[in-house]
Amino acid sequence: MKKPPAYWNKAKKILSKKDKVMAKLISNYNDGSLITRNDVFYSLCKSIIGQQISVAAANSVFLKFEKKCKGKINSKNVNRLSILSLKGCGLSKQKAKGIKELANKLISKEFQPHLINKMSDEEAIEYLSGLRQIGKWSAEMILLFTFNRPNIWPLQDIGLLRAISNNYKTKYFPPKKILNKLYKKFSPYCSVATWYLWRSIDDEPIQY
Secondary structure, eight states: OOOOOTTHHHHHHHHHHHOHHHHHHHHHTOSOOOOOOOOHHHHHHHHHHHTTSOHHHHHHHHHHHHHHTTTOOOHHHHHTSOHHHHHTTTOOHHHHHHHHHHHHHHHTTSSOGGGGGGSOHHHHHHHHTTSTTOOHHHHHHHHHHTSOOTTOOOTTOHHHHHHHHHHTTOOSSOOHHHHHHHHHHHTTOHHHHHHHHHHTTOSSOOOO
16 A cells, blocks of 8 residues: 655645534545656546546546556556547547647656756746646646645645635635635645645545
8 A cells, every 4th residue: 555645644634623624524535545656647647537437427538548558557657649549538639739748758858857856836836737637626636646745735626716715705716815724725736735625525536
């Protein structure tokens, strides 16, 4: 079983003291934690596939994509696949091009994931957003799930906004004032707060 990030238990204690709602969520969902696959290419492919479609649809497409890669999702296997073959998994032309280009950039070392470790969150988001089909939301998911950065607060994520609305009894979408207030309260552990807020609306822990 994969271990949680080194900061996880400390973050739970601090968040529980700072916020009553968070204390309740942490108590209710004490059966898991954020983990990492430690595989940037895999996670980026999953993120691209999942854009703007339902979780169920994304899972269906991803299984077909994994089968095309013969069970091993890596840049070499994807590079061998044609755009037409990728579209056959249920991917749009733009998503297929994005995944194909990502594989090429990894092989040519134009994209070097190890450099992200030395970047700030803002620098890493900008670096990842330079990839085709990767915007701020996808970049934040990579920082959260693959690199386990502790203070990611992905306000473009509909699930997070819905969870905040449900748990803090605000209108949907939550006012910017409340989002900023929660960011300040949860920092430097917004990633942990985000994970628990997601759990409050989805029994299955999210993983990219």
